Amino acid sequence: MHSNKYIVIYSTVMVILVAVSLTFVAVGLKPIQEDNIRIEKMQNILESVHIETTVKTAIDTYKKYISQTLTITNKGTEIAGVDAFSVDLSVELKKPAEQQQLPVFIATLDDGKNYTIVPVRGKGLWGPVWGYMAFKDDFNTVYGAVFDHKGETPGLGAEINTPMFELPFDGKQIFNADGKFVSIGVLKGGAKPDDIHNVDAISGGTITSKGLEKMLNDCLINYEEYFKNKGKI
Amino acid sequence: MNDNTKKEREPLFSAKNIKLLKNPLNFENPVTVQVLGICSALAVTVQLKPAIVMALSVTIVTAFSNLIISALRDTIPSRIRIIVQLVVVAALVIIVDQLLKAYVYDVSKKLSVFVGLIITNCILMGRLEAFAMGNKPWPSFIDGIGNGLGYGLILVTIGFIRELFGSGKLFGIQVVPQAAFDAGYVNNGMMILPPMALVIIGVIIWLQRSKNRELIDKS
Numbered sequence: 001m002h003s004n005k006y007i008v009i010y011s012t013v014m015v016i017l018v019a020v021s022l023t024f025v026a027v028g029l030k031p032i033q034e035d036n037i038r039i040e041k042m043q044n045i046l047e048s049v050h051i052e053t054t055v056k057t058a059i060d061t062y063k064k065y066i067s068q069t070l071t072i073t074n075k076g077t078e079i080a081g082v083d084a085f086s087v088d089l090s091v092e093l094k095k096p097a098e099q100q101q102l103p104v105f106i107a108t109l110d111d112g113k114n115y116t117i118v119p120v121r122g123k124g125l126w127g128p129v130w131g132y133m134a135f136k137d138d139f140n141t142v143y144g145a146v147f148d149h150k151g152e153t154p155g156l157g158a159e160i161n162t163p164m165f166e167l168p169f170d171g172k173q174i175f176n177a178d179g180k181f182v183s184i185g186v187l188k189g190g191a192k193p194d195d196i197h198n199v200d201a202i203s204g205g206t207i208t209s210k211g212l213e214k215m216l217n218d219c220l221i222n223y224e225e226y227f228k229n230k231g232k233i
Numbered sequence: 234m235n236d237n238t239k240k241e242r243e244p245l246f247s248a249k250n251i252k253l254l255k256n257p258l259n260f261e262n263p264v265t266v267q268v269l270g271i272c273s274a275l276a277v278t279v280q281l282k283p284a285i286v287m288a289l290s291v292t293i294v295t296a297f298s299n300l301i302i303s304a305l306r307d308t309i310p311s312r313i314r315i316i317v318q319l320v321v322v323a324a325l326v327i328i329v330d331q332l333l334k335a336y337v338y339d340v341s342k343k344l345s346v347f348v349g350l351i352i353t354n355c356i357l358m359g360r361l362e363a364f365a366m367g368n369k370p371w372p373s374f375i376d377g378i379g380n381g382l383g384y385g386l387i388l389v390t391i392g393f394i395r396e397l398f399g400s401g402k403l404f405g406i407q408v409v410p411q412a413a414f415d416a417g418y419v420n421n422g423m424m425i426l427p428p429m430a431l432v433i434i435g436v437i438i439w440l441q442r443s444k445n446r447e448l449i450d451k452s
Contacts, residue, residue, distance in 0.1 A: 002310035
């Protein structure tokens, strides 16, 4: 039988050794991991304007199509000197509304038109959900939407990142005929085909769907002023 | 320590060691015979690629945790041995997880929490307690690889069946020709859902036991 002293020293030394080696691994691999995350973000942004890329082509394609990035306040005024790509939306959304820095990405596609892409972020059932919404030059009609999640239930809530859920967003509008911001609803039981403000929810993924609806409302409303000024709605 | 064993060193791949490697593939398979590690076998086998990465990760973690624990086995205080085992396993799993995030990011996203859950995989603790604590490092290492591969064999088999019949693909490449779909073939949507993995494991267990009668429980 080992003495208490031995056990205490043994566990202390072991834990320190493990901690040091894990620190080395984590710090050593961090640059590569961060590159992966940046590339994935570029791929997501491009996907919202329906451009598919591979990991290898993502950086070049991003440079080719994303013509301008800017950061704005919720009043729609531009903030100078902030790189929109590196803005962390999860941090910004915790700040009071008037202090938030909101990224905007502008893509110029092969048809010569500009599309405005804004990030959205919110809560699903198990963890964060996020996405990018691309709008046509009327700053009202959705051109494309892409969503992703940290750990929603596979086959249920996790379906939000499939085309089956994302494609119906195309052509939906976030302002109604009177120019009032109405966001896009996610309807349980299905939206009518001619409904331009709602899409179908996911059966079995009610909480994720509700969270996504709230995310769209909460995030897009920050861009209301900017969109209204630009789109003259 | 027993010094006399060093004089007559057994070869690295003696019959005994080969047995350690081969038995877990069949007669002592951790999944189908010992019925351990079922949870992850259901979760990561929708496609072949994540199944293979998961199998490799588990093999690496079992082999090295067996090796490390076996090397330390005479110094580990028995009162905290489970904690020591857990710390070693957890450290290895975190290292594997970090490597996956750096080099196969897309797969690591698919495996998501299941890499972290290797820590709680019963196969690991089972091998550490049952084998590594009482055997020398090299046989323990082999035992770890054997059990990892035994687990992997089942995972890859299930992954193969589920991806082939569930999405008509292997490694994400279409293998069922378009002509078959045109002729009315449809993918079996059930295969995508976790319960089918359990059914496939059941079928594998049935096949294995009908071939090896000695595996059937006496009771």
